[in-house]
Amino acid sequence: MKAFPINQNDAGQRLDRFVKKVAPSLPGGLLQRYIRIKRIKVNGKRAENNTILSPGDLVELYINDEFFPPEETSPLAFLAAKRELNIVYEDENLLLADKEPGLVVHEDESGERDTLIGRIQRYLYEKGEYDPAAENSFSPALCNRIDRNTGGIVIAAKNAATLRVVNELIRERLIEKYYLCVVFGHPVPKEATLKNFLLKDEREKLVSVFDQPRPGARTAMTKYRVAAENDRFSLLEVELLTGRTHQIRAQMAYAGYPLLGDTKYGTAALNRGTGWRFQALYAYRIRFNAGERAEHLSYLNGRAFQVKQVPFTDIFPAF
The missing domain is CATH 3.10.290.10 (RNA-binding S4 domain)
Structure with a gap:
């Protein structure tokens, strides 16, 4: 027993x-x-x-x-993760981390032990805010995720109540998410909302884009604004109105403006010589707009949080 x-x-x-x-x-x-x-x-x-x-x-x-799990299973597996962690904001309930491109958020099929959630759990353990031995069913967890090769803000919950509330706010689109990205070309018009239908191929991990509904496809809406331009590229601020896999990358490429560094939805030939190893896409800003739905996180209502430095914005000196 x-x-x-x-x-x-x-x-x-x-x-x-x-x-x-x-x-x-x-x-x-x-x-x-x-x-x-x-x-x-x-x-x-x-x-x-x-x-x-x-x-x-x-x-x-x-x-x-x-x-039950084997007794020899170590509850401290997160100690295999590195200590490096760029914190945008932190309080007693949650932590906003600026994930670097190339870092996975969770352990995947590659077996990589250095993950964002591992770094966060190690950080909280070493500062005395997380004790696995004192928990039956909870560990600090991520509320959202971004692709391995995308950088930017990821929300981590320090307790179960916060995990529940933030997950609900994300589902209800009450946490606004903004990205910066660099695309080839100069979008016309300079500001618009893209609406398409995305069909995900789970085996190929690839999204197809369609103008009309079809079985299995999900509606995707992306609002963009041109923030800066040079002779070859445009810097866009993008707001996600829906949250689909590879939404920004797939929709912008379908519109004729693939992201710099993206060879999945762009082409290797187009990116040759640019020097970019990852797609130029960054989840740079979030804003809490939850009203009464925020519950114990009401102190965050109306607040916005933004990363200090986005790696590719120096392409546009005027930005």
């Missing part, structure tokens, strides 16, 4: 979802059965699948050890 005292970060979850986190190898059907026959209890009593846990509750699991 293992017992789990419910803390603030565990509270608010359904019992079955909590159990899946602490006993990830327990099959769903067996989980339901164990709740029904009282091998999973809350405060010593029978509970339901959808029982909402509160701080101070005690969850008791009378199940085999094989369903």
Whole structure:
């Protein structure tokens, strides 16, 4: 038997979802059965699948050890990540990090251990704000993600309540996200909203763009404004009105203005000799516009946060 005292970060979850986190190898059907026959209890009593846990509750699991993570599994795997972290803003609930191009946000199929979330967890652990041994089901987590080769602001939640609220605000488009990018050519008009339909190929990790709806395609809306120009390139400020995979890269290329450094939606020939290893795209600014939906984050309403330096803006001396 293992017992789990419910803390603030565990509270608010359904019992079955909590159990899946602490006993990830327990099959769903067996989980339901164990709740029904009282091998999973809350405060010593029978509970339901959808029982909402509160701080101070005690969850008791009378199940085999094989369903729990191995004891030798290190909860400090994030110590393999580097310490380098560029913090745009931080308070007791969240942290805004400026991710460098080339850094993955989470461990991917490559097995890379130096990730943005690893760096954030290491930082919070070393400053005493995160203790894995004191947590049952929560660890600091990212609320949004950006591509490996894109730089810019990523939001990390320090507690479960913040993770829940920020995820909801992002879904409801109540956190405004602005990008800067460099494109080949000079867009006409200088300011517009692109509306297309994007179809993602999961195997090829590539997005196709269409003018008309088709099965499986999702609406994508991107607002852009030309901020500066030179003889070959334009610097655009872009606001995402929807959040689709590779949205800016795919839509701008489809419009005839591929991003500098982007060989997936542009071409290698076009980029030859430019010296750019990554696409010139940066999530440089966010603004909280959540009103009452912000809940305990209401102090952020109306506030905007911006990175100090975007690597490619020096191409445009007048900017």
